[in-house]
Amino acid sequence: MAMDAKLEAAYNAQITMEYGSAYAYLAMGAWLEAEGLPGMALWMRLQADEETEHALKFYQFVLDRGGRVELGAIDAPVADFERPLDVFRRSLQQEQAVTASINELYALAVQSNDFASIPLLDWFVNEQVEEEATVQQIIDDLERAGDAGHTLLMLDRELGARQPEED
Numbered sequence: 001m002a003m004d005a006k007l008e009a010a011y012n013a014q015i016t017m018e019y020g021s022a023y024a025y026l027a028m029g030a031w032l033e034a035e036g037l038p039g040m041a042l043w044m045r046l047q048a049d050e051e052t053e054h055a056l057k058f059y060q061f062v063l064d065r066g067g068r069v070e071l072g073a074i075d076a077p078v079a080d081f082e083r084p085l086d087v088f089r090r091s092l093q094q095e096q097a098v099t100a101s102i103n104e105l106y107a108l109a110v111q112s113n114d115f116a117s118i119p120l121l122d123w124f125v126n127e128q129v130e131e132e133a134t135v136q137q138i139i140d141d142l143e144r145a146g147d148a149g150h151t152l153l154m155l156d157r158e159l160g161a162r163q164p165e166e167d
Protein backbone atom coordinates (compact mmCIF):
# COMPACT_ATOMS: atom_id res chain seq x y z
CA MET A 1 0.00 0.00 0.00
CA ALA A 2 1.33 3.41 -0.95
CA MET A 3 2.27 5.84 1.73
CA ASP A 4 0.33 8.92 2.64
CA ALA A 5 1.90 12.00 0.93
CA LYS A 6 2.45 13.78 4.24
CA LEU A 7 4.18 10.74 5.70
CA GLU A 8 6.36 10.40 2.60
CA ALA A 9 7.43 14.05 2.95
CA ALA A 10 8.23 13.46 6.61
CA TYR A 11 10.40 10.45 5.73
CA ASN A 12 12.24 12.53 3.18
CA ALA A 13 12.84 15.24 5.78
CA GLN A 14 14.14 12.53 8.12
CA ILE A 15 16.62 11.30 5.50
CA THR A 16 17.99 14.84 5.23
CA MET A 17 18.10 15.17 9.02
CA GLU A 18 20.12 11.96 9.39
CA TYR A 19 22.60 13.15 6.77
CA GLY A 20 22.72 16.50 8.55
CA SER A 21 23.54 14.60 11.73
CA ALA A 22 26.31 12.70 9.98
CA TYR A 23 27.70 15.98 8.65
CA ALA A 24 27.62 17.57 12.11
CA TYR A 25 29.43 14.58 13.64
CA LEU A 26 32.11 14.84 10.95
CA ALA A 27 32.66 18.49 11.88
CA MET A 28 32.85 17.55 15.56
CA GLY A 29 35.36 14.81 14.76
CA ALA A 30 37.53 17.18 12.77
CA TRP A 31 37.60 19.67 15.64
CA LEU A 32 38.47 16.97 18.19
CA GLU A 33 41.23 15.55 16.00
CA ALA A 34 42.74 19.03 15.58
CA GLU A 35 42.60 19.41 19.37
CA GLY A 36 44.75 16.31 19.76
CA LEU A 37 41.95 13.96 20.77
CA PRO A 38 42.07 11.24 18.10
CA GLY A 39 40.01 8.76 20.14
CA MET A 40 37.05 11.11 20.44
CA ALA A 41 37.52 12.02 16.79
CA LEU A 42 37.27 8.36 15.80
CA TRP A 43 34.17 7.98 17.95
CA MET A 44 32.59 10.87 16.05
CA ARG A 45 33.54 9.43 12.69
CA LEU A 46 31.91 6.11 13.56
CA GLN A 47 28.89 8.07 14.77
CA ALA A 48 28.76 9.82 11.40
CA ASP A 49 28.85 6.41 9.67
CA GLU A 50 25.91 5.28 11.79
CA GLU A 51 23.88 8.33 10.86
CA THR A 52 24.55 7.62 7.21
CA GLU A 53 23.24 4.09 7.80
CA HIS A 54 20.14 5.56 9.41
CA ALA A 55 19.57 7.82 6.41
CA LEU A 56 19.89 4.83 4.10
CA LYS A 57 17.40 2.79 6.14
CA PHE A 58 14.76 5.49 5.60
CA TYR A 59 15.84 5.95 1.99
CA GLN A 60 15.39 2.25 1.22
CA PHE A 61 12.09 2.14 3.10
CA VAL A 62 10.62 5.00 1.04
CA LEU A 63 11.73 3.26 -2.16
CA ASP A 64 10.45 -0.15 -1.00
CA ARG A 65 7.08 1.44 -0.38
CA GLY A 66 6.97 2.76 -3.92
CA GLY A 67 7.60 6.31 -2.76
CA ARG A 68 9.78 9.02 -4.21
CA VAL A 69 13.01 9.98 -2.48
CA GLU A 70 13.67 13.71 -2.41
CA LEU A 71 16.93 14.75 -0.79
CA GLY A 72 16.93 18.16 0.87
CA ALA A 73 19.70 20.68 1.42
CA ILE A 74 22.01 20.26 4.40
CA ASP A 75 23.16 23.31 6.37
CA ALA A 76 26.86 23.69 7.14
CA PRO A 77 27.40 22.26 10.62
CA VAL A 78 28.82 24.09 13.62
CA ALA A 79 32.56 23.49 13.37
CA ASP A 80 34.02 25.53 16.21
CA PHE A 81 33.77 24.61 19.86
CA GLU A 82 35.17 25.78 23.17
CA ARG A 83 36.03 22.42 24.68
CA PRO A 84 35.26 18.71 24.27
CA LEU A 85 32.39 18.93 26.76
CA ASP A 86 30.61 21.43 24.50
CA VAL A 87 31.00 19.09 21.54
CA PHE A 88 29.23 16.27 23.36
CA ARG A 89 26.58 18.60 24.79
CA ARG A 90 25.83 19.70 21.26
CA SER A 91 25.73 16.08 20.17
CA LEU A 92 23.12 15.36 22.87
CA GLN A 93 20.98 18.30 21.70
CA GLN A 94 21.18 16.94 18.19
CA GLU A 95 20.12 13.46 19.29
CA GLN A 96 17.22 14.92 21.26
CA ALA A 97 16.06 16.79 18.16
CA VAL A 98 16.27 13.55 16.15
CA THR A 99 14.29 11.72 18.84
CA ALA A 100 11.55 14.37 18.66
CA SER A 101 11.48 14.04 14.90
CA ILE A 102 11.23 10.22 15.04
CA ASN A 103 8.39 10.57 17.55
CA GLU A 104 6.55 12.88 15.14
CA LEU A 105 7.08 10.39 12.33
CA TYR A 106 5.66 7.69 14.57
CA ALA A 107 2.58 9.78 15.38
CA LEU A 108 2.07 10.51 11.69
CA ALA A 109 2.40 6.82 10.77
CA VAL A 110 -0.17 5.87 13.41
CA GLN A 111 -2.53 8.64 12.27
CA SER A 112 -2.46 7.39 8.71
CA ASN A 113 -2.70 3.71 9.71
CA ASP A 114 0.65 3.04 8.08
CA PHE A 115 1.34 -0.22 9.90
CA ALA A 116 4.36 -1.09 7.76
CA SER A 117 6.14 1.88 9.34
CA ILE A 118 5.81 0.56 12.88
CA PRO A 119 8.65 -2.02 13.00
CA LEU A 120 11.03 0.43 11.33
CA LEU A 121 10.11 3.25 13.69
CA ASP A 122 10.20 0.96 16.74
CA TRP A 123 13.81 0.22 15.83
CA PHE A 124 14.55 3.93 15.67
CA VAL A 125 12.79 4.67 18.96
CA ASN A 126 15.04 2.11 20.68
CA GLU A 127 18.11 3.36 18.84
CA GLN A 128 17.47 6.90 20.08
CA VAL A 129 17.14 5.76 23.70
CA GLU A 130 20.54 4.09 23.33
CA GLU A 131 22.17 7.04 21.58
CA GLU A 132 20.97 9.58 24.11
CA ALA A 133 22.08 7.38 27.02
CA THR A 134 25.53 6.83 25.48
CA VAL A 135 26.14 10.53 24.88
CA GLN A 136 24.79 11.43 28.32
CA GLN A 137 27.28 9.01 29.89
CA ILE A 138 30.16 10.65 28.03
CA ILE A 139 28.95 14.09 29.16
CA ASP A 140 28.82 12.87 32.77
CA ASP A 141 32.36 11.53 32.47
CA LEU A 142 33.62 14.77 30.94
CA GLU A 143 31.91 16.84 33.63
CA ARG A 144 33.52 14.70 36.29
CA ALA A 145 36.92 15.03 34.59
CA GLY A 146 36.72 18.82 34.74
CA ASP A 147 40.09 20.31 33.90
CA ALA A 148 42.04 17.17 34.72
CA GLY A 149 44.07 16.62 31.55
CA HIS A 150 44.98 13.04 32.34
CA THR A 151 41.34 12.05 32.80
CA LEU A 152 40.53 13.63 29.44
CA LEU A 153 43.29 11.59 27.83
CA MET A 154 41.99 8.44 29.47
CA LEU A 155 38.51 9.15 28.12
CA ASP A 156 40.01 9.80 24.71
CA ARG A 157 41.65 6.36 24.75
CA GLU A 158 38.44 4.75 25.94
CA LEU A 159 36.29 6.33 23.21
CA GLY A 160 38.96 5.51 20.65
CA ALA A 161 38.41 1.81 21.36
CA ARG A 162 34.93 2.01 19.81
CA GLN A 163 34.38 -0.57 17.10
CA PRO A 164 32.24 -0.11 13.99
CA GLU A 165 28.78 -1.55 14.54
CA GLU A 166 27.79 -4.77 12.81
CA ASP A 167 24.42 -4.83 11.12
Ligand SMILES: [Fe+2]
Binds near residue numbers: 021098
Ligand atom coordinates in the same frame (compact mmCIF):
# COMPACT_ATOMS: atom_id res chain seq x y z
FE1 LIG B 1 20.32 8.71 13.50
Ligand SMILES: [Fe+2]
Binds near residue numbers: 051
Ligand atom coordinates in the same frame (compact mmCIF):
# COMPACT_ATOMS: atom_id res chain seq x y z
FE1 LIG C 1 22.15 9.43 16.24
